Amino acid sequence: MKRKTIFHVASSVSLAITVFVSGCSSAPSSSPGTGAGSEKQEQGTTKVAGPKSGGTLTYALYQDIVSLDPAFTYDFSTVVNQITEGLLKFDENSKLVPSLAEKWENPDPKTYLYHIRKGVSFSDGTPMTVDDVIFSMERTRDPKTASYLGWMYGNVDKIEKVDDSTVKVTLKEPDSNWRYAMATPAGHVISKAYYEAHASNFGKPDGGVMGTGPFKYVSWQTGSEIVLEKNTNYWDKTGGPYLDKIVYKVIPEAITRVTGLKTGQINMAITLPIDLQEVVEKMDSVKISRSDSFLSDFVAMNTQRKPFDDVKVRQAINFALDKQKIVKEIIKDAGVAGKSVPVPPALWLFEKEKWEAAYNEIPDYSYDMEKAKQLLAESSVPNGFNGKILVDGDSLRMNIALALQAAVKPLGINLEVEKVTGEELNTRSWGGARDYDMLIQNWNSDFPDPSGSLQPLFLSANAADGGSNFANYKNPEVDKLLIEQGRLTDDTKRSEMMIQAEKLIAGDAPWIVVSHQKHFMITSKNVAGYEISPMVFWQAIMKDVYFTE
Template sequence: MKRVFFVVSVLALAASLAFAGGGQAKGNKGVTFTIALSEDIRAIDPGVAWNYVTNQVTNQITEGLLTLDGSNNIVPELAKSWRQADDLTYVYEVRDDIVFSDGTKMTMDDVVFSLERNRDPDGGTYFSDFYADVASISATGPWQLTIKLNNPSAVFKYIPAIGAGRIISKAYYQKHADNFGTAEGGIIATGPFVYKSWTSGQEIVLAKNTNYWNKAKLQANIIDTVVYKIIPDDTTRVVALQTGSVDFCANIPPEMLDQLQADKSLNMTIAPSYQLTYLAMNTQRAPMNDVNVRKAISHVLNLDEFQRNIIKTAGSAGTVLPFGAALYGNDAAKWQQYLNTAPKYDYDLAKARQALAQSAYPNGFNCDVIISESSLASSRALFLQEALKPLNINVEIRKMSGDEQDTYQMGGVMDSNGYRDYDMLIGGWEADYPDLNGNIEIMFVSSQAGEDGYNAAAYVNPRVDNLIETQRSQTDPVKRFDIQKQLMDIIVNDTPYIVYDYSLRQSVLNKKYTGLAVSSAWLWVLPVQNIRAAN
């Protein structure tokens, strides 16, 4: 799973241009619904929708063969049905009544093209690694798609239901190959809304797709226009919710949850999530390439205290596991037992000093940490800075925009020796599907350690690579857990990351409306078309 660094070069030049494609009701005086985003989007392209904000936009414009319901079950969307014929074969019966927003009919060519684009490492999307096990994608009937795998996979079943499986118009993409997904080029797809305009750093505007294929949902959809307001400042975003300037937000600052919950004009939904926030220590560069330094840091952070005082009800304190309880699945009891017996990253200053004494830096050192400009990231960094002072480890906090921090997190900035240009980084990850592989493969596989990868600790361990691959292809749940347990034993001992906390996901909706709230699958399922007037 590899996110290719993507820059939309024409944003500043043409971001405010209106887009003429797609269907929209003329003169209709329906509802304009406004959503607050914490940062700008990357593109109007589901292929790069992987940063908590872009997906909120592209999910309204695009759809996949499958989707996830409120209980994370895989259900049909653009497909009528699907089945796993054997360990290596998936068959999808595709609907024959789908039209794109420009009124043209969706064909099997569009379906195959869209999935092959995501599969192609040079296709301009972030999703090629999701197709690493795929041998072929082909139309095996007038409206039948068959995907063959090279190896069994415990997780491939989810791929057509997430961003990696979104269908776009092949003809439109090929006609706009040079500017697809930009403010000028836009996109044509099958979803309930169409792209209209994007003003860089300010707003994105969508309109109801009057050609939407699901006529029952189209008739019930009260929203004519969706406006996404880009509001990076946490306080300003909260004020916008409280004053009614925006109607919905899923990017809520945890330290302001109490304030929002007390507001009688707002409804808050809290759902389990697959997200965690971590401290990544750059294992390829001194001093963090010393395992004893990393172990010293793991014993100097009082994560329970941080959770009680800062995170509060927004999540639970981190443990040695790089995934929270929402990803335990059917192995919940086993993972809890593992936590009871595994070594802990517990707060113990004596242990911390002992570990540092065994390192190459017994007298401490100077280092830096990269963070985004959010208020919670600052709280995490200040907590880290203060906690390391007794070890004579002096931390310089390097604060930057969310986009810049993401660039560092994905290895977009290297030093003169070819290493990631930071000592530590406070970042996070959220699995794309309800399986812990969605965390461990991204965070620990060595192919993600270099440039354009999301292994923010730059952690490389061939045995871990092998175990990650083996557990992904193991479909027997008992055997798979045993492999994952071996994997965790190695990772816990090597300490490339320290998990601050496992997040809950909150969303806030103006009480004028009902029908929109986050779930654990919110990255790919947040349907604005389900909104209804409260009265």
């Protein structure tokens, strides 16, 4: 799950100028190079400057990374994706394309063949081999590694070396989502020799990591900064890397990140609070890029706990909350209101017409207090009840909690807002005990596929410890549909089954889907080479980034 952290900041930008972290670079640290990236290109009679080589770019992180090891970069992989690469990757349209595998085949529903690209070297110049590929995959797959992405290998029967350029993966049963795994850090390749020489501190500041990506690891001062340099041995000679160096500054304070963008001490940032996006949009020193996302902000109701086990109670609460008002007053143009399932239009990447038609048919639970009162009157608790909403200090989630608390008050429902730390919210969200009445969280699909939301969130097996079925939702018919579509590779048939499932889920109303936020990227005006896309979390976005002056 990818979570977009949002910080509440009410101060003006000017208040933070004196507290910005010193030492950030706002412009290229060296003159443009003379490589292919800096050549002039003819366009009619006018010479147009191409991308320039050189410079140090400063990127603001809202929190420190967990590890440099790709096996442990599930929730926050922005840095590591520049150092290590997968067999496949997602392009700007969220489509699978070759990477370290120059091509792949799926000769039958349970077999995948990956033809490894020749001439690829690690950043130290040593050749990448099939043995490195298999070692990396088996290490992530091994339960002893306890990789955050190990679950993606749950349906893998065996991984074999066919020859010096081919890897064969055999699945236990057909799996519609396996095709995506090799484009995530689950498919990233590390140097076997380097790992074996640094096994005790691999992925840590003093051990680092050795990959094939466009940049190489230099240093990591935990809580402060990570430094990467251009990989001069990078195999892909088309385009970048153009930058000499990237400095990732860890700056939790949102107002400080905004100040850095304003002064030019920060060149790039992706996550910013909603309440500061309007401030940034008025700044002359930056460029803004937005894209649709697979993200859903939601309220989950514990369907196995009274009175939330009553569908009429859940539907009444859905009708009582004015989601459009929340979007209009808080989220504004940074997102759109949700309906009743976390499958936004951005996820309709195949069979679009069918998904759109289904979306128009499912209930949206738009604000209707009279309908809410009628449903509660017909429920097991016609006079209302007391309950709790679990939420952390995130500004949007807290605003949703307060809005919901006020919205259901006329129904006789008294909700206490239980504010906890982000760490506790995540611990209780993923805990099998499901010790809450309601909770407010967000979810971003790992894959460009509706099943990346439906299966992990509503399959009953995922209500267990470590699972993401936050509503503790259990519907045997939904289970059957989601499991069966996962065994198919025909996206037409899969869509039909998933649409049936989403209609059942929508009727059962285990969630209030409040909104679908957009991804938001800010860069200095002299930075170019990348436009944000829905799969930003899995992409080596810095490869083609460059300074224009």
